[in-house]
Amino acid sequence: MVALAYTVAFEGIEARLVEVQCAITPGIPAFAIVGLPDKAVSEARERVRAALSAMAIALPSKRITVNLSPADLPKEGSHFDLPIALALLAALEIIPQEDAERTVALGELSLDGTLVPVVGALPAAMAAAQDERTLLCPYACGAEAAWVGAANVIAPRTLADVVRHYTGQSVLSPSEPGEVHRATSTRDLSEVKGQERAKRALEIAAAGRHHLMLVGSPGSGKSMLAARIPGILPPLTPVEALETSMIHSLFGLLDEGGINRERPFREPHHTASMAAIVGGGRTAKPGEISLAHNGVLFMDEFPEFTRAVLETLRQPIETGEVVIARANAHVRYPCRFMLVAAANPCKCGYLADPARACARVPLCGEDYMGRISGPLMDRFDLRIEVPPVAFTDLDLPQNGESSAIVAARVAAARDRQTQRFQGHKTARVNADAEGHLLEQIATPDTEGRALLVKVAERFGLSARGYHRVLRVARTIADLEGCDDVRRPHVAEAVSYRLAMAKEV
Numbered sequence: 001m002v003a004l005a006y007t008v009a010f011e012g013i014e015a016r017l018v019e020v021q022c023a024i025t026p027g028i029p030a031f032a033i034v035g036l037p038d039k040a041v042s043e044a045r046e047r048v049r050a051a052l053s054a055m056a057i058a059l060p061s062k063r064i065t066v067n068l069s070p071a072d073l074p075k076e077g078s079h080f081d082l083p084i085a086l087a088l089l090a091a092l093e094i095i096p097q098e099d100a101e102r103t104v105a106l107g108e109l110s111l112d113g114t115l116v117p118v119v120g121a122l123p124a125a126m127a128a129a130q131d132e133r134t135l136l137c138p139y140a141c142g143a144e145a146a147w148v149g150a151a152n153v154i155a156p157r158t159l160a161d162v163v164r165h166y167t168g169q170s171v172l173s174p175s176e177p178g179e180v181h182r183a184t185s186t187r188d189l190s191e192v193k194g195q196e197r198a199k200r201a202l203e204i205a206a207a208g209r210h211h212l213m214l215v216g217s218p219g220s221g222k223s224m225l226a227a228r229i230p231g232i233l234p235p236l237t238p239v240e241a242l243e244t245s246m247i248h249s250l251f252g253l254l255d256e257g258g259i260n261r262e263r264p265f266r267e268p269h270h271t272a273s274m275a276a277i278v279g280g281g282r283t284a285k286p287g288e289i290s291l292a293h294n295g296v297l298f299m300d301e302f303p304e305f306t307r308a309v310l311e312t313l314r315q316p317i318e319t320g321e322v323v324i325a326r327a328n329a330h331v332r333y334p335c336r337f338m339l340v341a342a343a344n345p346c347k348c349g350y351l352a353d354p355a356r357a358c359a360r361v362p363l364c365g366e367d368y369m370g371r372i373s374g375p376l377m378d379r380f381d382l383r384i385e386v387p388p389v390a391f392t393d394l395d396l397p398q399n400g401e402s403s404a405i406v407a408a409r410v411a412a413a414r415d416r417q418t419q420r421f422q423g424h425k426t427a428r429v430n431a432d433a434e435g436h437l438l439e440q441i442a443t444p445d446t447e448g449r450a451l452l453v454k455v456a457e458r459f460g461l462s463a464r465g466y467h468r469v470l471r472v473a474r475t476i477a478d479l480e481g482c483d484d485v486r487r488p489h490v491a492e493a494v495s496y497r498l499a500m501a502k503e504v
Contacts, residue, residue, distance in 0.1 A: 001023075003021075003087050003090035004020065004101045005090065007020055008079075008120070008127050010120055010123065012333050013123055014123070018070075019070075022091040023064075027063035029063065030064065031066075035069060035071045040080075044080050045066075047110070047111065048109060050111040052113075054112045055113055077119075079108060082159075083105040086105050103133060104135050105137070106121070107137055109159060115156060118137075119249060122242075124145065134153075135151050135154070136155075137155055140155075142175030146177040147177045152174055153175040187227050187231055191224075203232065204479065208381075208430040208474070209338045210381035211317065211339040212381070213383045216387060218344060219388065227298075229338075232410050236262070236263055237418075244260075244264060244294050248291065250286065265292075266297050272288070274306075277309050278309075278322055279324050296340055299341050302341035311376065313339070321334050352387075379464070381431070383497065413475065416481075424437070430478070431471055441474055442471060442474040443470075444486065447487040448490040
């Protein structure tokens with residue numbers, strides 16, 4: 001007779017159900033695991049053997065075979081320990097086989113039987129709920145998995161607790177969801193002296209999730225401005241929080257099972273590899289663009305990233321997802337993020353300063369900014385020059401708006417967009433609008449259209465650039481609470497588009 005339990009194998013953020021079959025048959029004593037396991041899964045037999053021995057459960061002198069079905073699906077990770085142990089306990093008739101069959105389990109076993117937390121509890125809970133099964137996971141993962149309200153989550157601390165639960169000796173209560181973390185940002189926009197135009201660009205970018213390029217000399221405040229973006233962004237909606245947490249769960253970034261409602265803010269170093277930014281590696285893990293899903297990806301020293309890394313951003317920016325192709329699988333991750341890039345105007349950084357510019361002006365700047373291709377630059381909705389602030393202005397008192405005031409306007413604009421795109425499958429903010437949808441929501445008045453046509457002809461805007469101006473104009477109108485896109489909105493959007501214009 002074959003005893004069954006279930007677990008999951010991860011393909012991107014998708015958790016595929018795996019049937020764990022355990023058979024104990026006469027023959028030479030052995031413990032074999034088959035079904036395309038990796039090294040960590042193959043080593044599970046030693047951890048399971050030691051954990052059962054710690055509970056004074058001896059394995060019979062027979063042949064034990066564990067099959068992970070479907071056999072052609074690669075099995076990776078230590079979370080297969082618990083389902084293998086569960087199926088084996090059912091085969092030994094220590095726990096009821098029907099209870100094991102109704103369970104999706106994941107967790108690593110220590111040698112003394114303690115359950116060690118693993119990544120991916122949230123996607124596993126989704127898979128268990130869809131298949132109407134109970135999720136069994138380590139205690140440290142229970143609060144995270146319980147966020148999927150449709151799943152019944154049991155989170156024991158040890159393998160002995162599992163046995164006592166299924167035999168009715170000590171039934172465990174279902175886990176409760178963890179707390180919602182709401183971090184308070186200590187970085188406020190009011191601390192930034194001057195840079196009013198750059199602050200305005202930050203507000204527009206945050207309101208419509210538009211990509212932003214900041215260019216200025218060293219010390220002008222580009223990184224300081226970018227670091228204050230999280231303080232003006234609205235919290236994640238419940239749907240967005242679940243999407244983002246699914247990715248962070250696979251990466252082990254959720255703290256104590258709590259769901260974070262703050263939008264991600266990722267800032268990779270310019271030495272990061274393509275796999276680190278886009279995703280990949282041996283197990284096709286998500287990269288920074290996916291970890292920034294529904295949040296901000298800040299890339300400082302933008303031209304210093306390798307050309308190959310920068311060019312790989314072009315397609316994800318447009319599609320909102322990335323497909324990592326490997327010989328044995330194609331893994332898809334969502335990546336709808338707001339790209340904020342900061343760069344010096346040239347290698348030395350003082351292109352616009354007559355007193356400090358190098359002798360290679362203007363070639364110095366052309367060569368340096370030329371590392372950013374035209375098609376990639378074309379994808380930035382807002383382009384801002386950040387001038388240096390005079391040191392005499394640094395002693396002036398704070399007189400700008402606080403992040404809370406700006407955040408209120410941004411939240412109001414996002415609410416207008418939520419109502420506008422209600423029921424739409426792909427569009428959530430103005431940056432997502434395209435085609436007929438964009439024409440419906442962002443067609444300017446007669447004067448605004450005439451201005452946009454004139455600018456497009458004069459500066460040779462690409463079709464993408466033309467549409468991105470319309471999206472930004474729609475966001476500016478939303479910030480003002482206007483239903484129509486008018487000439488002033490178009491004029492301001494064009495001013496951000498033409499700064500450092502590099503149309504293709």
